[in-house]
Amino acid sequence: MPRFYLPTALAPHTTLNLPDNIIRHIHVLRLNAGDSITLFNGTGTDFAATLQEIGKRHAQCHITAQRQPENESPLKITLVQAISSGERMDFTLQKSVELGVHAIQPIISERCVVRLSGERADKRVQRWQDIAIAACEQSGRSIVPTVQPIVSFADYLRQMLRHEPHLMMSLHRATTLRDIAPAPQSLRLMIGPEGGWTPAEEQAALAAGVQTITLGKRVLRTETAAMAAMAAMQVLWGDF
Structure with a gap:
């Protein structure tokens, strides 16, 4: 539906x-009056509705019922993602929502190719939020993960919540996910850009209490690392 x-x-x-945006989508899908749709507003509730009228620039529906879908993971993962270039970042955000991410914090690290600030940063964050919404529509989620404003790596470390586990993907002094105990209920997963974290960034993170983790000895692309780590975490501690 x-x-x-x-x-x-x-x-x-x-x-x-x-x-208008839903009307355009209705026309693309070639829906007709009498067809059923589902609406959600991001609060965790789905609303069943029936289309009543459809015109070129007008569409009306009647809400018939509501339900509480139980498809949110018990594991709350905040993805702290160094901004990658082009479609890689879009792909990472889209798939992280499908995998159950709770929130997304874009950061700018030293090796980030993309540098955003001011109005350009605000527009990009809104684009990423729209991607998260579309991924919720596709995957059946009724709670929309928030894409936070972009911050620098240094600022993030200064304001990070110390009580929440921070796991940084790295090949240096890293442990496996299986060795982390006790099983976390919420965590922050930190993924570097295409060029990875610099030694200075890893040292600063360790000094701030961040724990480094690895998924093996192979070097993963930034978009692969985020997806693989989140899937593994859902298997170990979530709902996979």
């Missing part, structure tokens, strides 16, 4: 005029 994100108050037995 088609799912659409609608960031407004939703309730059963109400009729809504749908916004």
